[in-house]
Amino acid sequence: MDQDTKQLRDHLKNKRRRERYLAEKSELLSQLAHARKAIDTFSRRRNVRPVALPWKDVAGSLAKACVESRLSLELLRQKYEQVYHISQCMSAWVGSMSRSQNVPVSNDMFKATVLMGDPIARRLGLDWFTQHMYHNTNRMEALSNFPSEGVVQDTTVISHENGMWEIHGRIQVECNYSLEATYAYLHDKIWEELRGETHISMSEILDEDTVKTIDAKMIYRRTAVSADESNYYVGREFVTKNRVVFLFGNFSQDALHPENIQWRPRMFWYIMDRLAPERTRIRLVLYNGPKVIEGKILTWKDDLKYTGEDISTIPEEEQFQKYQQLIVKEWQPMLDSDFELLNLRFLNE
Structure with a gap:
């Protein structure tokens, strides 16, 4: 190492040492000034005599x-x-959904669901019921045993133990339209169903203000079927990126409105699924539970008696088959109407 390089290195080293010394000195002087200020403040406080607050001020506080x-x-x-x-x-409310007449049933959809009269309980009940239906959409599709593709339109009557029964209707079609285009075309038509505008009986819209606080795409209505029966339907629309679900179902009773002497569970799901950018599948699931009259769940044989059908000459093993035929015949016009509504294939021509 030559002499010039050594001198330069020593110079830089001394410069860094001097800068570090000056920085430390400045920091210590700053701390000293801060300490003196704190001591002066503390000393002044000790010289101030405490003053007791007047009792009036203490009492007021x-x-x-x-x-x-x-x-x-x-x-x-x-x-x-x-x-x-x-x-x-x-x-x-939960207690009201217990088994009616303690009749053991295998399907929880048989249970009666009452909408309570309290405003907060009503709001919770309306929201819960529609959310419950929505989160059971896949379950209902599975119970309906849809094929993965193709056209479906049929009705099935399912028999459970103790004579319990339920009706499943199903429709499946596909169209060469995007989910957005299919939704735009069917939206108003399906909402006519949710509002009850396509039904024979008139509907009365209920709890509008409460419903609006839950969801703008929601409705609650009463449809009087007879003097003994009203359908208290709540409907709602759920939209996600690749699926749209319209649904509605009924409460057994509404605490603020006429009591149902008879009723039956009724639930409906309109489901649109994106299969491809320009391909959409449309499904409809219709569910009816057994009729309930004055708190008693009717078996399918009881229901046959109410229809006036004489099955005395029909062998026991063939009676349920006869009942199925009657139900399918009764439901067919409704399925035909819904199929015509949902089948968009003619738009592709």
Whole structure:
């Protein structure tokens, strides 16, 4: 190492040492000034004599704090009463869905669901019912045993133990349209169904303000079928990227409206699935549970008696087959109408 290089290195080393020393000195002087300031402040505080607050000021502050605590207590009590009331309503609601007449059934859709009268319980009930149906869409498709492709239009009557029964209707079609185009074409037509505008009986829209707070694409209505029976239908639309579901189903009773002497569970799902950019599958699932009259679930044989059908001459093993034929015949016009609504293949021509 030559002499010039050594001198330059020593110079730079000394410069760095000097800069570090000056920085540390500046930091220590700053800390010293801060400490002196703190000592001066503390000394002045020690020389100040404490002054006792007048009793009037103390009493006023305590009174104010007492009022605030009482207000807080009252708000907490009101909140408690509200939550307790809701829990009682929901407990009663859950209890109302217990087995009717203690008849053992294998399908939970037979259970009666009552819409309670309390405003908060009504809102929770309407939201829960439609969410429950929506999250059971795949289950209903599986129960309907749809094929993966092709056209389907049929009705099946399913017999359970103890004479219990239910009806499943199903429709499946496909069209060469995007999901968005299919939705745009069918939206208003399906909503006519949800609003009850295509039914023979008139519908009365209920709880509009409450329903709007849940979902803009939702409706609750009463359709009076007879003096003894009303369908309290709640409908809703659910849209995701690759699927659209329109659905509606009925409560057994509404605590604020005429009591149903007879009723039956009715549920419907309109399902659109994107198969490809320009290919959409449309499905309709229709479900009817057994009729319930004055709290008693009718077996299929009971239902036959109400229709006036004479099966006395029909062998026991053939009676259910006869009942199936009657149901299929009764449902066929409805399925034909829905098939015509949903079958968009003619638009491709």
